[in-house]
Amino acid sequence: MIRLNNINKSYVMGSNSLHVLKGIDLQIEQGDFVSIMGSSGSGKSTLLNILGMLDNYDSGTYHLSGNLIQNMSEKKAAQYRNDLVGFIFQSFNLISFKNAMENVALPLYYKGVPRKKRNQIALEYLEKLGLKDWATHMPNEMSGGQKQRVAIARALISQPKIILADEPTGALDSATSYEVMDILKKVNDDGITVIIVTHEHDIAAMTNQIIRLKDGLIHEIIRNGELKQFKKEYTHGLEAAQIPS
Ligand code: ADP
Ligand code: MG
Numbered sequence: 001m002i003r004l005n006n007i008n009k010s011y012v013m014g015s016n017s018l019h020v021l022k023g024i025d026l027q028i029e030q031g032d033f034v035s036i037m038g039s040s041g042s043g044k045s046t047l048l049n050i051l052g053m054l055d056n057y058d059s060g061t062y063h064l065s066g067n068l069i070q071n072m073s074e075k076k077a078a079q080y081r082n083d084l085v086g087f088i089f090q091s092f093n094l095i096s097f098k099n100a101m102e103n104v105a106l107p108l109y110y111k112g113v114p115r116k117k118r119n120q121i122a123l124e125y126l127e128k129l130g131l132k133d134w135a136t137h138m139p140n141e142m143s144g145g146q147k148q149r150v151a152i153a154r155a156l157i158s159q160p161k162i163i164l165a166d167e168p169t170g171a172l173d174s175a176t177s178y179e180v181m182d183i184l185k186k187v188n189d190d191g192i193t194v195i196i197v198t199h200e201h202d203i204a205a206m207t208n209q210i211i212r213l214k215d216g217l218i219h220e221i222i223r224n225g226e227l228k229q230f231k232k233e234y235t236h237g238l239e240a241a242q243i244p245s
Pocket of ligand 1: 013039040046
């Protein structure tokens with residue numbers, strides 16, 4: 001589904017240039033559940049933004065579902081994003097003056113779905129995420145975990161093929177983080193490709209493949225047997241049964 005070949009990306013500021021991604025080769029299949037790890041500033045968000053067509057790359061190729069994603073107009077990029085990708089952010093990015101239902105319905109507003117219909121669909125998604133009773137609440141009346149569930153509902157309402165989540169548990173305590181990861185696992189069980197950025201080992205240990213970025217390159221991909229070892233090391237004996245659902 002995702003094919004990156006020799007992707008390079010630099011940020012240019014005045015006469016300075018920062019080479020952030022130095023030739024990334026990567027394949028991610030439909031239905032994968034992937035985490036991207038790496039130290040702060042290693043280019044995790046840059047890579048995720050390129051995958052989500054929020055940012056351009058300088059050289060190399062990016063194929064998404066067989067289509068070359070390159071030099072696209074903003075209009076075309078937005079169309080691909082709307083059809084294929086749902087985003088989740090560390091800071092939730094909810095609109096503070098809209099209630100939970102209106103936040104979830106927002107992508108359908110942009111698609112021209114009439115108010116009554118989009119609110120009805122938004123309610124269905126809120127219900128799926130256990131937030132039916134919170135539909136008319138404003139973001140500032142909700143906990144961090146609830147806000148992130150609203151954001152997940154908003155990401156899912158366009159029925160994306162891929163969810164991209166940049167530090168989705170970064171602002172949450174560990175119990176709430178596991179809840180959010182549990183939801184993302186269920187999303188992935190429905191066949192949606194889920195790619196998260198995290199620097200927390202125990203969070204990464206809940207995915208099926210860990211990509212480590214270092215010095216602008218993929219340093220290591222942890223899966224299969226190595227992943228089992230990683231899970232052993234970093235779940236600190238926390239059994240799946242103890243993770244609240
Ligand atoms: P990470 O998410 O791994 O912490 P980022 O992808 O956000 O890393 O950033 C990688 C490097 O690129 C950092 O040094 C950061 O300061 C720099 N950077 C990120 N975005 C920009 C930008 N829009 N303009 C200039 N430099 C940027
Ligand atoms: Mg980042």
